[in-house]
Amino acid sequence: MESLSTKDIVKKYGFKFSKSLGQNFLIDNSVLQDIVDNSNVSKDDLVIEIGPGVGTLTKELLKKAKKVYAIELDSDLIPILNEELKEFNNFELVHKDALKVDFNELIGEEKSTKVVANLPYYVTTPIISKLLKENYKFESLTIMIQKEVGERIAAKPSTKEYGALSILVQYYCDVEIVRKVSCDSFVPRPKVDSIVIKLTKLLEPKVKVKSKELFFKVVRSSFNMRRKTLWNGLKSLGMKKESLEKAFIDANIDLKRRGETLSLEEFAKLSDCIYELQ
Structure with a gap:
């Protein structure tokens, strides 16, 4: 009952x-x-x-x-x-x-x-x-x-x-x-x-990042336009084209990839490389 x-x-x-x-x-x-x-x-x-x-x-x-x-x-x-x-x-x-x-x-x-x-x-x-x-x-x-x-x-x-x-x-x-x-x-x-x-x-977040704020900004920008590539999504960060390109190379991530293919660790690596070049 x-x-x-x-x-x-x-x-x-x-x-x-x-x-x-x-x-x-x-x-x-x-x-x-x-x-x-x-x-x-x-x-x-x-x-x-x-x-x-x-x-x-x-x-x-x-x-x-x-x-x-x-x-x-x-x-x-x-x-x-x-x-x-x-x-x-x-x-x-x-x-x-x-x-x-x-x-x-x-x-x-x-x-x-x-x-x-x-x-x-x-x-x-x-x-x-x-x-x-x-x-x-x-x-x-x-x-x-x-x-x-x-x-x-x-x-x-x-x-x-x-x-x-x-x-x-x-x-x-x-x-x-x-x-x-x-x-x-x-x-x-x-x-x-x-x-x-x-x-x-978790006692500590799953990945360590240099800037939590930037990490989540990168994530949001990557998913704002799901059908577009990461490169197109992250243009909204307002970085110089050469700097953004270097961040992708340093993070070993292809510019043509889409946000939904990146793991948590890859997002962390990319956001840290962007942080270093801002």
């Missing part, structure tokens, strides 16, 4: 789903269990959950974690969450937009922090970017996201899914696809399937 609990809570409070907030609540208990199991949450962990919905996943996390901060934007869900989770003294609700939260304020001096969430599709990429780029102190991110975005994050070079998002995430994290999730596992039923993915933060 556990898989019906989300539906029951929605019915109990007469909750109306918000399309603009991308609300699709999980009703499949096997998926819920896989998220919890793969997050490896223990009594030593502070957990940050983004978009708790009616608290079905939150409840399972509260049973295992030292403390759970649930960040919820929808005012209509606040009284529901407070009522449904009132028995837990390790629960704290944060009524805010997750994109405006300073996560280090929540983390404080905690030694082990894990992010676990069924992320609304429309904020998936901005939230992942914020968590990685702003250098928050968390160990892992176990999240359910749109299947297409999950595949882009895990993609390897020379595939159509591989792009700037793949490199951003793989620069900071080890990536593991936990499982695929059918659209039938949610109410209301979304039009697309989902993926549960685990991102384990």
Whole structure:
């Protein structure tokens, strides 16, 4: 009966789903269990959950974690969450937009922090970017996201899914696809399937670069026009033609290659050679 609990809570409070907030609540208990199991949450962990919905996943996390901060934007869900989770003294609700939260304020001096969430599709990429780029102190991110975005994050070079998002995430994290999730596992039923993915933060980024800012600028420029060669994409950096050409030669990368064929290591080498010649 556990898989019906989300539906029951929605019915109990007469909750109306918000399309603009991308609300699709999980009703499949096997998926819920896989998220919890793969997050490896223990009594030593502070957990940050983004978009708790009616608290079905939150409840399972509260049973295992030292403390759970649930960040919820929808005012209509606040009284529901407070009522449904009132028995837990390790629960704290944060009524805010997750994109405006300073996560280090929540983390404080905690030694082990894990992010676990069924992320609304429309904020998936901005939230992942914020968590990685702003250098928050968390160990892992176990999240359910749109299947297409999950595949882009895990993609390897020379595939159509591989792009700037793949490199951003793989620069900071080890990536593991936990499982695929059918659209039938949610109410209301979304039009697309989902993926549960685990991102384990690396102690040091996967590649060392002389300028992180330039590295990501090179990556973005390389994928801005996917059909064009790297050479054409990187003209936007505004370098002298001779200097850019020398950077390619020094990095041992053919000017005719396209961005999606370069590995993380090759992007690092090219951006370092560009840095030296700027």
